[in-house]
Amino acid sequence: MCKVKRRSSFKTFVAGCCFLFALLPVVAGAQLKNIYSQKDLFHPVLAQNGMVASQEATATQIGVEILQKGGNAIDAAVAVELALTVTLPRAGNIGGGGFMLVHLAETGKTVAIDYRETAPAKAGRDMFLDKEGKVDRDLLESHPLSVGVPGTIAGLALAHKSFGSLPWKELLQPAIRLAERGIPVTRDHVFTLLKGRERLHKWPETRRTYYKPDGSVYRVGERLVLKDLAKTFRILAEQGPSAFYEGDLARKIVRFMESHGGIMSLEDLKNYRAVIREPVRGTYRGYQVFGMPPPSSGGVHVIQMLNILEGLPIGESGHNSAQTLHWITEAMRRAFADRSKHLGDNDFLKVPVSGLTSKAYAEELRRTIEPQRATLSSDLGPGDPFPYESDETTHFSIIDRQGNVVSNTTTLNFSFGSGIVVPGTGILLNNEMDCFSAKAGIPNAYGLLGGEANAVAPNKRPLSSMSPTLVLKDGKPFLITGSPGGPRLISAVLLQIIHVIDHGLNIAEATNAPRIHHQWRPDKLRVERDLNPDTRRLLEERGHQVTIANSIGSTQSILKTPTGLTGASDPRRPGALTMGY
Ligand code: GLY
Numbered sequence: 001m002c003k004v005k006r007r008s009s010f011k012t013f014v015a016g017c018c019f020l021f022a023l024l025p026v027v028a029g030a031q032l033k034n035i036y037s038q039k040d041l042f043h044p045v046l047a048q049n050g051m052v053a054s055q056e057a058t059a060t061q062i063g064v065e066i067l068q069k070g071g072n073a074i075d076a077a078v079a080v081e082l083a084l085t086v087t088l089p090r091a092g093n094i095g096g097g098g099f100m101l102v103h104l105a106e107t108g109k110t111v112a113i114d115y116r117e118t119a120p121a122k123a124g125r126d127m128f129l130d131k132e133g134k135v136d137r138d139l140l141e142s143h144p145l146s147v148g149v150p151g152t153i154a155g156l157a158l159a160h161k162s163f164g165s166l167p168w169k170e171l172l173q174p175a176i177r178l179a180e181r182g183i184p185v186t187r188d189h190v191f192t193l194l195k196g197r198e199r200l201h202k203w204p205e206t207r208r209t210y211y212k213p214d215g216s217v218y219r220v221g222e223r224l225v226l227k228d229l230a231k232t233f234r235i236l237a238e239q240g241p242s243a244f245y246e247g248d249l250a251r252k253i254v255r256f257m258e259s260h261g262g263i264m265s266l267e268d269l270k271n272y273r274a275v276i277r278e279p280v281r282g283t284y285r286g287y288q289v290f291g292m293p294p295p296s297s298g299g300v301h302v303i304q305m306l307n308i309l310e311g312l313p314i315g316e317s318g319h320n321s322a323q324t325l326h327w328i329t330e331a332m333r334r335a336f337a338d339r340s341k342h343l344g345d346n347d348f349l350k351v352p353v354s355g356l357t358s359k360a361y362a363e364e365l366r367r368t369i370e371p372q373r374a375t376l377s378s379d380l381g382p383g384d385p386f387p388y389e390s391d392e393t394t395h396f397s398i399i400d401r402q403g404n405v406v407s408n409t410t411t412l413n414f415s416f417g418s419g420i421v422v423p424g425t426g427i428l429l430n431n432e433m434d435c436f437s438a439k440a441g442i443p444n445a446y447g448l449l450g451g452e453a454n455a456v457a458p459n460k461r462p463l464s465s466m467s468p469t470l471v472l473k474d475g476k477p478f479l480i481t482g483s484p485g486g487p488r489l490i491s492a493v494l495l496q497i498i499h500v501i502d503h504g505l506n507i508a509e510a511t512n513a514p515r516i517h518h519q520w521r522p523d524k525l526r527v528e529r530d531l532n533p534d535t536r537r538l539l540e541e542r543g544h545q546v547t548i549a550n551s552i553g554s555t556q557s558i559l560k561t562p563t564g565l566t567g568a569s570d571p572r573r574p575g576a577l578t579m580g581y
Contacts (some may be wrong), residue, residue, distance in 0.1 A: 044508040044559070044566035047580020051565045053556035054396035055091070055484070057082040057577035058183065060569075062174045063398055064527040064579045066166070073398040074102060074163040075171055077406040078394050079155045081280060082175035082233065086226060087183055088420035088575075089428055090192045090415040091394035094232070094244070096430035097151035097294040098410030101279060101468045105403035108475050110290045112299075115155020115274040116461040117148025117432040122263040124527035125455045128438040135438045141445065142199055144262025146418045146431035148462065150244075152410065154274040157241035162276065163404075169220050172237035179233060179412075179426070182225035183216040188574045192415055193217045195227055199419040206428070220531050222289045229426025245269045249425055256422050271459075275434070282357055284310055285501055288472040292409075293353060294346040298467025300356050301307060301335040307362030308334065308369075320513060320531065321502035322538035323371075328498070329525050329544060330369040332491060333377060336448075336520035344453030345461040351453070355385030359530045374543035392416075393466060393484035397558045399477060399565060407468035409482045409489075414445070435462035446486035449521055468492045471501075478508075483553035483570070488526075491517040492553025500559060507559040508568040515552040528552055 023421070036221045040423035050073075052063035062083045063076040071079075077100065083279075084092025097117040128140045139145045160168055193200070193210055194217050200206045207215060209226065210349045218224055233242050243249055257264045278292040282303030289306060291299020308331040317323040342352055355361055365383060368375065392415035398406040412418075413429070418431035437450030444450065446465075454463040465487045470480040481496045483489040492515055499510035514531040518524070526549035527536060536546050551572040558567040 029505065035454055041571065042508050044506055044568045045578045045580050046564055046566055048524065048564045049401045049581050050399055051558050051567045051578065051580035052080065052396065052398050053558055053569050053576075053578035054080055054084065055394045055554060055556060055569070055573065055576045056084055056088040056141065057575060058087050058178065059092070059396070060577040060579050063396070064581055065174070066171070067398075067400050068581055071166045071171075072164065072402065073400040073406045074159050075402040076398050076400065077396070077408055078160050078164065078171045078494050080173050080398070081152065081408065082172060083178060084394060084410075086175055086178040086229065088394060091392050091410070091412060093410060093412045093417070093428060093430065094152045094351055095150045095422075095427045096156060096410060096417060097148065097432060098408060099296055099464070099466050099468050099472050100155060100159055100161060101290060101292065101405070101407040102167045103290075103405035103472075103477055104163065104472055108524050109372070110279055110470060110534050112277045112279040112292050113155055113159050114277050114295070114461070115151035115158070116293075116295050116464060117151050117430055117458055118268075118272060119433065119436070119458055119460050119462070120149060120264070120268045121458045122266045123433070123456050123458050125457060125514060127456060128433070129399060133439075135432055135442055140434050140438055141414065142202065142419055144257050144260045144264070144418070144420065146433045147257075147262065147264060147429045148432035149264060149268045149272045150430060151272060151274055153236065153241045153244040154272055157440060158274040158276065160300055168240065169237045172233050176230050176233045176237065179226040179230035182223035184223050185220055185222050186575055188222050189224070190220055191219055196416050200416060203420050203532040205423045206419055209421045209426060226426050228424055232425050232427060249427070252425050253422050253427065256420075280357055281352060282306060284497065287478060288475070288503060289497070290470040290472070291555070292466065292468055294343060294351045294463070295461040296464045296466050297343040297491065298350075298465050299469070301339060302467055302469060302494050302497070303357045304335045304338070305331040306497065307357065307359050308366050309498065311363060311366050314498060315502040319499065319505065320535065322535045322542070325368055325516055325535065325539060326372075326374070326542055326544070327369065329516065329539075330375060332494075332518040333375060333380065333520050334365045334368070334383065336487065336518070337377070337380055337382045338385065339548060340449040340520065341451050342385065342453060342576060343463050345463070346418060348457060349453050350462050352385045355387070358385070360578045361385045372542055374541075377520050378521070393486070393489065395468065395482035395484060395556050397480040397482065397556050397567070399480060399558055399560075405470060405477045407470050407480045409466040409468045409484070411464075411466060412483070432462055435464060443521075447522060448487055448519065465490050467570065469497070470495050471497060481557040483555040485553040487519045488517045488552045491515065492555055496555055496557055507557050507566050511555055511557060511568040511570050515550065517552050526552065
């Protein structure tokens with residue numbers, strides 16, 4: 001109880017929401033054992049067989065239902081992602097893209113599925129610059145030109161074809177039902193629709209889809225029915241995933257693009273491919289860490305930062321102490337400086353992955369860290385890893401009874417992406433082109449600097465921060481985690497790993513612990529409001545420019561412990577739920 005009281009009122013409010021969500025299966029009459037409750041804010045959900053942690057309660061419940069009826073983690077992932085399209089449209093999607101790590105219990109193998117959007121074939125490096133050479137934010141963020149070729153359906157289809165066990169058609173059914181019958185509008189939904197009203201009203205079909213006929217926002221508890229989306233799901237169920245990329249759905253997407261100044265073509269859709277890649281790998285204090293390779297920057301930099309920190313006595317310096325946070329900040333500063341120069345789509349340039357993730361390079365960077373003094377970002381640039389070179393988003397985590405794992409992060413980029421719903425389909429499109437560097441040296445919407453490596457080019461994938469992560473212990477799943485939050489999600493994932501491995505926090509404590517984020521430029525150490533003020537002062541005395549951040553990330557994590565599976569959904573954003581059985 002004391003612990004709960006010490007949290008900010010927001011977290012207490014959200015804990016209340018968690019309690020209400022905990023009642024959801026009971027209200028729905030479902031046969032699921034849900035052991036999440038208010039007192040669980042600092043105690044994880046505990047289960048023995050399988051577990052799903054996602055940002056939205058109904059989607060989590062659907063995932064557990066799939067597991068309970070004999071589907072594996074990959075089947076559950078397909079159903080959860082499709083359900084999120086209905087229940088969490090600001091991030092869940094079939095019009096965006098993402099990254100999925102899959103670990104297979106039988107072979108012990110881990111693979112990375114890249115279903116990131118691609119730039120259309122007619123895209124060019126200066127397509128977002130106006131006559132004066134300035135970046136045109138509207139084109140980049142809320143225009144048909146901002147849309148990358150969607151990868152989600154191709155990614156889910158590839159995961160399912162390669163590793164799924166239940167029929168594809170069956171996995172579409174929960175999403176069809178949800179979209180057809182409608183979902184009760186939540187406070188979170190109302191909030192995001194109010195916040196996004198101006199952008200979303202710009203497009204008549206989006207306004208028609210998500211708002212009442214008079215343009216007002218639905219009230220909490222009213223039903224939002226998505227008939228066109230249900231029809232699209234039915235087409236995908238009956239005709240298979242290729243129906244998204246060829247045929248009527250594709251024609252509707254392209255017709256809209258052509259009549260509104262877009263450049264995406266039928267060829268772009270037909271040529272889109274999700275790709276199975278080798279994950280990036282690292283080790284941290286005896287654990288094996290798997291992350292997403294480029295075009296994600298997350299996997300590389302989580303491993304790079306862990307390598308830097310491995311040589312420092314983080315465990316002894318104490319959980320969230322000023323000394324620990326100083327070291328973590330300096331690791332973040334150096335990794336994000338490298339991100340600005342070296343990261344992009346590996347299919348288009350040589351990203352120095354093995355250099356960036358090498359222990360030797362980390363040691364070189366570690367030597368530049370002063371133990372008591374912040375490095376000024378202006379005194380630091382991207383490093384040179386080559387000598388060591390041998391050659392608004394949402395996350396869910398799933399583990400099944402056999403020990404198969406999915407760690408999946410997916411995004412439309414902004415909340416509701418470009419804000420464009422394709423007429424007659426219910427498909428909400430991403431604005432992932434914003435993740436390219438529209439102009440070298442000009443920060444994107446997340447304040448991230450990028451360079452040549454991430455310039456726009458035809459068919460290229462824009463750089464991402466998404467970092468679905470899997471940590472193994474002795475080759476077996478240990479921690480499954482990930483988060484939304486643009487570049488801040490990389491920090492959230494790093495901190496989850498450190499909180500658990502270095503400080504022995506349980507997964508709920510780790511999830512609730514105050515977070516920090518530094519991305520090199522701007523030279524600001526963002527800390528959450530409930531980081532101890534004394535610690536903030538000590539960090540400032542070391543030269544860090546500390547600013548208060550509202551919240552950093554929203555992790556959905558599962559941790560395997562000797563007593564069983566434990567899991568926790570982040571209370572920073574409402575509506576999330578972890579459930580096990
Ligand atoms: N859309 C944000 C990212 O991919 O990092």
